[in-house]
Amino acid sequence: MAPRHFDRDRVRALRRARNITQSELGEAVGVGDSTVASWELGSSTPDGEKLPVLAKFFGLPLDELFPRRAGDLPDLADLRCDAGYSQYQSRELIGTKSSGPVANAERGKRRLNEKFHEPLAKAYGVTVDELLAAQERSFGNEAPVPESASAMPRTVAEKITYLLEHSYPGTQTPPSDTEIAQAVNEHAGAQVITADGVLALRTGDNEELPPIVADGLAELFGVSPLYFQTDDRVARQVVEGLRLLAAVRTGAVGRVATRGLGPEGMSDELLAFLNQMVGEMAEREVPGTDGPGH
Template sequence: MPERRFDASGFRSARVARGMTQAQVAAALGIKDPSVVSRYESGDASPPPEKLPRLAALVGERVDDLFPRPGLPTLADLRCDAGMAQKDTAAVTQTSSCSPVRAAEGGRRKLAPQYTAPLAEAYGVSVEELLAAEKRSFDEDAPAVPRPPKVEQPSGPHTIAKKIAVLLEGAARQERPTDAELADLGNARLGRKILNGPLVTSLRLGRAAHTTPEVLEALAAALDVPAMFFETGDAEVAAVVASLRSARIGLTAMAARGAEGEPQNAELMRWVADMFGGRPQSGSTSPPQTRS
């Protein structure tokens, strides 16, 4: 089954229209040499297929529109659409290597039953869709699996993906942590390895709508919010938590800067810590008096 086609001229046109430079694209992909992106656009090289969803998102396009795939997806297609390299699947299957996925994608050995559900979740598809894609990897006929109609959700950050977006939207793009950095931060704050980059990507993009409480706790730690932010189904509660976090970040920055030409405001910093759950501080929780 042919994989997605990288449209070099289409990507370049979309990048220019978006106002992005080749260097910015390279930085977003973690590529040190911007000339690599130039080679993509000239047709001298093609990006790895798992990079295509990220490239499309960078220029504000749907991957199906910018880089269409002829026919129905195989296992390799599902993995690439999730932005994952083969080596990333070892963490999903909890095996020492990616050999189970590599063998299935190559049409040599089908996946063991215990791998199908975790891979389907990581790829953002149903188990039925994964098994149909596996058949195609073995050159077996498998029709498209119909997806249930989307149910309209109430407004507010009610899904994991939208909650992550709310917490990240205030930062400039170049200042936002990567998914791998968020995973490392959450693991470090909880003192155990729970997250990995592909899992955070899957949650951030909405490909995995549900996960374990332990993962949510680590994600909350990485993003500096209480775990209940991700656990609650109340959109209003989630919105309030996000607003308080934004206020805390703003006040902390103001206190660290101080007034124009003045040193940082230690009193304001203590008050912010008291009000927003920092280290215990003595004294009143009333706002400090501003200096005239």
């Protein structure tokens, strides 16, 4: 993070020059006079989202009153603070019950779901590209992630959505939230999730995926339970497998090639399985039809 520099002496001098009390300043920025006193004493500093409020109150540009070090670029938390939003308020910006998606991205744990890019960029007053560049800095990366990598599903919501969008070709209909919950509960032998619970996972309102639910989802969609863990290699293999299986339906591929998987490549087991599936599907496909479901 590249936080702005808070100069307590300058803030105190500005306040006194305008004949403003600590209580009046605190009321203007939404804190108590004791908080303002602690800022000026140096025993605490304002939360980042208070700095633009202070700058506006004193009628000075944010970059002039609270500058960053030369060359420092903002991460996600910096963008939020510069726009004057607390992390708690971010949930209203993305329309979720929790600020978890933003908090996790700011901490470099999980990248933002694509559907949050536009509303956050608009709220922060930046472009989507600037938002994504700031996100990469939150993850300790200075350069943007390559398009092929950024397209990889990373969050639970993204992974479920990817499977729903890519595992049901032709006229096949993806299961509803209710059907997904039923399948997971049947696998578990008990009710471990409801349709509302599936909806929360699918939309990103809940990012905690219990292992028993992950196992049930994996069985339903025919993927490894490891797909739902944080290891991008497994997710990449699943994604590439679905792409290849979709390609064989159109005759675009006859034998699996493992280009684009990175240095770790595709496991021998998965490669053998996909080649077997390619052969079986090629034998069963009927030109001009959607072919049998699987």
